[in-house]
Structures are given as structure tokens and as C-alpha cells.
Amino acid sequence: MTDHExxxxxxxxxxxxxxxxxxxxxxxxxxxxxxxxFARTHEAAGLDQRYAGLAAGAETGDLVRVAGRxxxxxxxxxxxxxxxxxxxxxxxxxxECLDPQGQAAVRLLDIGDLIxxxxxxxxxxxxxxxxxxxxxxxxxxxxxxxxxKYHGLADVELRYRQRYLDLIMNPASRETLRRxxxxxxxxxxHLLARDxxxxxxxxxHAIPGGASAxxxxxxxxxxxxxxxxxxxxxxxxxxxxxxxxxxxxxxxNRCFRNEGLSPRHNPEFTTLELYEAYVDYxxxxxxxxELITATAQAVxxxxxxxxxxxxxxxxxxxxxxxxxxxxxxxxxxxxxxxxAAAARDAANALAANTADQRLSDEAGWGNALExxxxxxxxxxxxxxIHVIGFPRDISPLAKADRNDPRLVxxxxxxxxxxxxxxxxSELTDPQDQRARFEAQMRARAAGDEEAQMLDExxxxxLEYGLPPCGGLGIGIDRLVMxxxxxxxxxxxxxxxxxxxx
RNA sequence: GAGCCCGUAGCUCAGCCGGUAGAGCAACUGACUUUUAAUCAGUAGGUCUCGGGUUCGAAUCCCGACGGGCUCACCA
Numbered sequence: 001m002t003d004h005e006x007x008x009x010x011x012x013x014x015x016x017x018x019x020x021x022x023x024x025x026x027x028x029x030x031x032x033x034x035x036x037x038f039a040r041t042h043e044a045a046g047l048d049q050r051y052a053g054l055a056a057g058a059e060t061g062d063l064v065r066v067a068g069r070x071x072x073x074x075x076x077x078x079x080x081x082x083x084x085x086x087x088x089x090x091x092x093x094x095x096e097c098l099d100p101q102g103q104a105a106v107r108l109l110d111i112g113d114l115i116x117x118x119x120x121x122x123x124x125x126x127x128x129x130x131x132x133x134x135x136x137x138x139x140x141x142x143x144x145x146x147x148x149k150y151h152g153l154a155d156v157e158l159r160y161r162q163r164y165l166d167l168i169m170n171p172a173s174r175e176t177l178r179r180x181x182x183x184x185x186x187x188x189x190h191l192l193a194r195d196x197x198x199x200x201x202x203x204x205h206a207i208p209g210g211a212s213a214x215x216x217x218x219x220x221x222x223x224x225x226x227x228x229x230x231x232x233x234x235x236x237x238x239x240x241x242x243x244x245x246x247x248x249x250x251x252x253n254r255c256f257r258n259e260g261l262s263p264r265h266n267p268e269f270t271t272l273e274l275y276e277a278y279v280d281y282x283x284x285x286x287x288x289x290e291l292i293t294a295t296a297q298a299v300x301x302x303x304x305x306x307x308x309x310x311x312x313x314x315x316x317x318x319x320x321x322x323x324x325x326x327x328x329x330x331x332x333x334x335x336x337x338x339x340a341a342a343a344r345d346a347a348n349a350l351a352a353n354t355a356d357q358r359l360s361d362e363a364g365w366g367n368a369l370e371x372x373x374x375x376x377x378x379x380x381x382x383x384x385i386h387v388i389g390f391p392r393d394i395s396p397l398a399k400a401d402r403n404d405p406r407l408v409x410x411x412x413x414x415x416x417x418x419x420x421x422x423x424x425s426e427l428t429d430p431q432d433q434r435a436r437f438e439a440q441m442r443a444r445a446a447g448d449e450e451a452q453m454l455d456e457x458x459x460x461x462l463e464y465g466l467p468p469c470g471g472l473g474i475g476i477d478r479l480v481m482x483x484x485x486x487x488x489x490x491x492x493x494x495x496x497x498x499x500x501x
Numbered sequence: 502g503a504g505c506c507c508g509u510a511g512c513u514c515a516g517c518c519g520g521u522a523g524a525g526c527a528a529c530u531g532a533c534u535u536u537u538a539a540u541c542a543g544u545a546g547g548u549c550u551c552g553g554g555u556u557c558g559a560a561u562c563c564c565g566a567c568g569g570g571c572u573c574a575c576c577a
Contacts, residue, residue: 015511015528074536124535148512148526150538157569213576259576269577419577475577501568
């Protein structure tokens with residue numbers, strides 16, 4: 001169906017025609033169905049709280065003004081359930097209290113309309129807190145009907161495409177997105193309280209760096225150049241530390257990766273990235289634990305989550321185990337004792353039983369260890385854990401391990417088998433950084449589309465001197481999934497990417 | 502990108518064993534004036550996602566397209 005056909009059908013829709021006729025009826029009464037303001041005195045939850053002690057059957061002389069969306073009408077409109085963002089309040093429309101224009105207007109109201117009501121507060125004999133409407137203001141006439149009141153909007157596609165309807169109908173959807181806001185606010189406040197400076201760095205990059213991923217390409221007309229939507233803010237944030245803008249910086253914002261969609265991948269997703277001068281990755285482990293337990297505490301009240309029926313205790317400290325150690329525990333193979341060729345063979349042997357990927361002959365020792373980890377360890381890491389001892393060849397921006405040149409000072413934090421955080425002792429040696437980039441460029445030339453590109457200006461920045469520095473990234477969407485028991489990333493993103501209809 | 506599953510009234514769903522489509526809610530008409538998914542009586546509402554095919558006959562069987570979900574691959 002084309003847009004034009006859909007629009008035509010909407011115009012033909014009898015349910016819509018009825019509402020349009022009522023709209024005209026309201027105008028005929030001299031009522032503006034789309035007015036400019038309504039001065040309300042209370043939200044529903046505020047009234048509930050204030051009148052918690054009001055006895056059933058009791059009336060008050062208190063005049064209040066409330067506003068919200070009509071969600072139900074009973075007894076031919078005599079009782080109206082009015083919902084606002086805070087909750088529900090019942091409205092009573094009776095000729096003994098409601099003015100004549102209000103009585104006429106009620107007959108033209110529909111479920112879904114937004115109205116404002118002024119009236120006295122009472123509690124009905126059956127115990128429902130109620131406003132006896134003296135006047136009714138139409139605040140927005142709805143031309144489309146709401147979904148079914150009991151089952152709500154269940155169709156997942158419609159829930160994502162018409163999130164506004166989902167939010168009207170499904171309290172759980174409102175709760176999830178409110179918790180998301182709570183997570184972000186908690187992290188921001190936590191970092192600001194620790195003297196981190198919040199900054200914003202470019203979304204449009206000439207060279208997409210800071211991660212291994214395929215970027216979106218776009219075009220700037222005036223400059224006539226292609227630009228890339230950023231895959232990570234990392235390199236710009238460290239430039240700010242080089243400049244001494246602050247010793248601690250952070251950014252909470254979107255990244256874009258041109259890869260497949262899944263219940264755990266949206267093309268645009270939100271990360272927290274932060275950098276702190278003069279500390280190493282061990283400080284980042286402590287900070288990760290602080291931030292995540294603080295958010296759980298803020299939105300759940302306890303440092304414990306329940307995800308898909310699995311209870312997970314987030315209480316710190318979390319164990320720190322090396323990738324090689326975990327792989328050996330799972331497979332009996334000590335990759336630290338293998339050379340690159342043997343490691344490749346061992347990892348490929350682990351993949352042999354499944355349809356999994358295999359390593360090419362050029363793959364390094366680190367790629368082999370990483371594959372073994374992904375195949376045999378990753379999804380077993382349910383309780384929070386910091387995986388340390390990452391291979392150097394898959395970590396071009398991390399400083400070498402102090403004791404083992406094959407490794408770097410990097411960790412990833414896993415919860416429920418998902419990578420939630422990724423952090424390093426940042427590589428600050430410009431010559432080493434150039435060599436790492438060059439190795440990436442060779443991998444790229446060999447066909448690895450996700451290998452990182454050489455960013456000359458970033459190397460220049462390092463040549464002016466980046467202090468010893470810890471860096472940390474936390475994936476906000478997945479963290480929110482865990483904290484809201486959401487099975488799909490689309491549940492925690494208000495407007496997830498969908499194919500246009 | 503591959504495999505499996507789904508698409509019926511505005512919404513939630515039956516019907517799928519082929520015989521021209523049904524319920525509840527929403528809407529409309531009326532009753533009822535202290536209800537709580539209000540109730541009662543009645544009315545109206547459908548290119549069964551779209552396009553082909555098989556058949557006397559297709560919502561139902563087959564093929565294709567479109568949209569979605571899940572799994573896998575890439576990845577956070």
C-alpha cells in the first residue's frame with residue numbers, strides 16, 4: 001500500500017469520520033479542540049498521595065485541576081478514567097456538578113481524547129478517588145481510536161513503529177524507557193561528582209576510528225567529501241586529554257555501525273566512553289563496578305538483577321581472570337604455551353564441531369585465543385567478571401602488558417555472557433601506536449574490512465604527549481536490557497531501526 | 502546474507518481437515534445515573550498483507566514478493 005492509498009483509507013475510515021463529526025460538534029459549541037494551555041494544579045499520583053487518608057464516601061471542598069488522556073468511560077460517560085504521566089484519576093460527570101457546556105461536551109468525547117478537568121475531590125463509596133467535574137476543557141481531540149483496552153498493543157512491529165501508542169497502552173514500555181533515563185542520569189551524576197567533564201565529540205568522521213567495525217558513509221555537499229558516522233568517540237576524547245581540557249572526560253552518546261540487526265544489535269547504539277589521566281586499567285575496573293552497581297541501585301534499589309529468569313548478583317568486587325586462564329579452564333588448552341600456528345590449529349579444532357568461523361592462515365596468535373574464548377567461554381560468563389589478559393594483535397589502542405609482550409592491559413567486563421564494558425591502559429607511545437596502526441592497515445589490505453585505519457592526526461596528537469591514561473567504554477543499551485529484563489535491544493531504544501514500510 | 506515461524510475488522514484473537522468470515526474490546530442506536538475490563542438490547546464494520554498458481558470453488562493448498570519475529574553469521 002502506498003502512502004497515498006493509506007491516507008485515502010484513513011480518510012474513508014468510518015471510525016475516523018465519527019470523530020471528525022464530534023470535532024465539528026465541539027467547534028459548534030464554541031470549544032477550541034486544540035487550545036493553547038491548561039493550568040493544572042495536580043498530577044494523579046499527587047492527588048493519590050494527598051488524599052490517601054480520605055475515607056470512602058467522603059467529599060472535600062478542595063477544587064483541583066487535572067489533565068490527561070481519557071482511557072475509559074463508563075455509564076455513558078458519567079465515569080471517566082483519566083490517565084496522566086503519573087497515574088490515573090477518576091472523573092465524575094453529573095448534571096448536578098458539571099456545567100451545561102461540559103454536559104454537552106461529554107457526549108462528544110471519545111476514549112483517547114486529552115481533557116482538562118476542574119472540580120472538587122471526593123472518594124466514592126466504593127473507594128475510588130474522584131474529581132467531580134465542574135468544567136471540562138478539551139485539550140486535544142483524538143481522531144484515531146486507541147487499541148483494545150485490556151490486551152493493549154501486542155503486535156511487536158506496531159509497538160516499535162508507533163512507539164507513542166505502545167507508550168500509551170503498555171506501562172512496561174514506559175517503565176523500561178524511564179529506567180533507561182535513570183541509568184543515563186545516574187552515570188552522568190556519578191561522573192560529574194567525580195570531577196569528570198562531559199564533552200561532545202564529532203559524529204561525522206573523515207576517518208572512522210577507535211573500534212573495529214564497518215561504518216556508515218555519508219556525503220557532505222559543500223565540501224564534496226564522504227564522511228563516516230562515527231563507530232566510536234575514542235580517538236577524539238583522547239585528543240581532548242592531550243590538550244589538557246580536563247584530566248577526566250566522558251561522553252554519553254550514539255555510535256553507528258553498519259552491521260546486521262539482531263535482538264542485541266541496533267545500527268545506532270549508545271555508549272559511555274570515559275578517559276582518566278594518570279591511572280591504568282585497574283582503576284577502570286573499580287570504576288566499572290561503581291557505575292554499574294550505582295545504576296542498578298538507582299533503578300532497581302538493589303545490586304541484583306533478574307534477567308530471563310536468571311538471578312545475577314552485581315555486588316562488587318568482581319573476579320578478574322585472564323582470557324588464557326579461562327580458555328584453559330574450559331578446554332584444557334594453555335594457549336600461552338602455543339606458538340601462532342599451533343594456536344590457530346587448536347582454535348580451529350575447537351570450531352570443528354560446529355558451523356563456526358575458522359581462522360585464516362594469516363591469523364595471529366591473538367585471533368586464535370580470542371576465537372577459543374568466544375567459542376568456549378564467553379556465553380558461560382553469567383556472573384559479572386572482568387576478563388583481562390587480552391591479546392595484543394586484537395587490541396591496537398591498548399598498552400602492552402607489563403609482563404607479557406603478547407598481551408595488553410585491557411579488560412572486558414561480562415555479565416550474562418554479554419560484553420558490557422571494554423577498557424584499557426591506553427596506548428600513549430606514538431611510535432608503538434603508529435606500528436599498531438600499520439599492522440591494522442596490513443590486515444585491511446589483506447581483506448579485513450573491519451581493521452582500523454591509520455589516523456595520522458591522532459598519532460600526531462600522541463606525539464605531543466598523552467599522559468598515562470585509563471579508558472573505559474560501557475554499552476548503555478545492553479546494560480539497560482539487563483536492568484529492565486528486556487529480551488530485545490529494541491525494547492530499550494525508543495525508536496529502533498526498522499525497514500521503512 | 503541463510504534457515505525456521507508469523508501476517509484475518511481500529512485492537513486482541515478464533516477459523517487453516519478447501520465450500521463465499523467469526524468473537525471480545527473499540528464504534529454507532531437505545532436502556533441504565535455511583536461505575537471499576539460497568540451492565541443489558543440492537544446495528545454497522547473485512548481486497549483474510551500483496552501478486553500468481555492448483556481447483557467447480559482458496560483465508561485455508563503451492564510458488565513468489567513485501568513486512569515482522571526467532572536462530573545463525575558479523576558485532577557491542
